[in-house]
Amino acid sequence: MENIVLEVKDLRTSFFIDKKELPAVAGVSFKIAAGETLGIVGESGSGKSVTAFSIMGLIDSPPGKIMGGSILYKGENLLEKTEKEMRKIRGNKISMIFQEPMTSLNPVYTIGKQLAESLILHQNMTKKEAEKKAIEMLKLVKLPSPEKRIKEYPFQFSGGMRQRVMIAMALSCDPDILIADEPTTALDVTIQSQIMELIRDLNRKTGTAILFITHDLGVIAELVQNVIVMYNGKIVEYASVKDIFKTPYHPYTIGLLNSMPKIAGPREELKFIRGMAPLPGEIVKGCRFKTRCDYVTEECRMEEPPLYEVGDSLVRCWRFKK
Numbered sequence: 001m002e003n004i005v006l007e008v009k010d011l012r013t014s015f016f017i018d019k020k021e022l023p024a025v026a027g028v029s030f031k032i033a034a035g036e037t038l039g040i041v042g043e044s045g046s047g048k049s050v051t052a053f054s055i056m057g058l059i060d061s062p063p064g065k066i067m068g069g070s071i072l073y074k075g076e077n078l079l080e081k082t083e084k085e086m087r088k089i090r091g092n093k094i095s096m097i098f099q100e101p102m103t104s105l106n107p108v109y110t111i112g113k114q115l116a117e118s119l120i121l122h123q124n125m126t127k128k129e130a131e132k133k134a135i136e137m138l139k140l141v142k143l144p145s146p147e148k149r150i151k152e153y154p155f156q157f158s159g160g161m162r163q164r165v166m167i168a169m170a171l172s173c174d175p176d177i178l179i180a181d182e183p184t185t186a187l188d189v190t191i192q193s194q195i196m197e198l199i200r201d202l203n204r205k206t207g208t209a210i211l212f213i214t215h216d217l218g219v220i221a222e223l224v225q226n227v228i229v230m231y232n233g234k235i236v237e238y239a240s241v242k243d244i245f246k247t248p249y250h251p252y253t254i255g256l257l258n259s260m261p262k263i264a265g266p267r268e269e270l271k272f273i274r275g276m277a278p279l280p281g282e283i284v285k286g287c288r289f290k291t292r293c294d295y296v297t298e299e300c301r302m303e304e305p306p307l308y309e310v311g312d313s314l315v316r317c318w319r320f321k322k
């Protein structure tokens, strides 16, 4: 039996704007095993961050509300926890790193103080122990001369270094799950690949399960074992990374792959997926992808397809109706 650390079941999260319900996550289910790396890909607005924030208990309410489903962390439903209980889990058992590291660091405190703070709070360490551990963590994320740098302030760090500090902070309490929400989009390409390599190393070294969110399939190709492709608040494909690249089934996944620049081989014109996703709150009859799909049939216009098993993959498309 796999050791499941997180199980999201039929998660539904909406925002209420002018008394209108705008569903952002519309029934998402997945599992993460201990030490697993799972990627979520999908275009802007597909509900990736809302899924992550729902797990962390960080959906602002109002305007947001979790409408249904459950989020089981080692079998316990996080949606039934109080804010006080969640504070013990967040940053401790489940950590998250965000897109823009500058906004998550406090400019008026030294890096060392900020790293030590969560260790003192969650792990009951003394100031001295916390400082020692902070230096250890900065070494782990390969920050040069950490003994000197813990006395510095966030503005003295480059973007890539700040993201290393954020990763150190997220991992300092030895969490079971690390959620990384587009942690490299604000960084330039070489720094991006260093950070990716670091996350991959840390997963191997510490055994922390990773939920990695990105809109770039290329980024996850070398990092994750399994991939969820989200479209308009729903999972349209759920497969191993090998299967996603070798045998993509959903027309949207195929479109994403075709719009990826290829490093090797002759230069080809990139194909983009035509059209646009439905607007938030737009009521769609049938498949949410139908207006952009080359394979659309009458059935697609009438009813939304369920997730079908195709080989080892799950695919939300009528083409795979049994």
Ligand SMILES: Nc1ncnc2c1ncn2[C@@H]1O[C@H](COP(=O)(O)OP(=O)(O)OP(=O)(O)O)[C@@H](O)[C@H]1O
Pocket: 015, 023, 024, 042, 043, 044, 045, 046, 047, 048, 049, 050, 051, 060, 063, 064, 215, 280
């Ligand atoms: N605080 C909020 N208030 C209202 N609507 C929101 C809020 N946060 C998210 N949404 C809506 O929820 C939907 C999903 O947003 P989400 O941030 O999860 O997208 P995403 O997949 O993370 O996109 P991106 O790749 O741009 O980060 C969008 O339609 C967005 O407008």
Ligand SMILES: [Mg+2]
Pocket: 048, 049, 050, 181
């Ligand atoms: Mg996002």
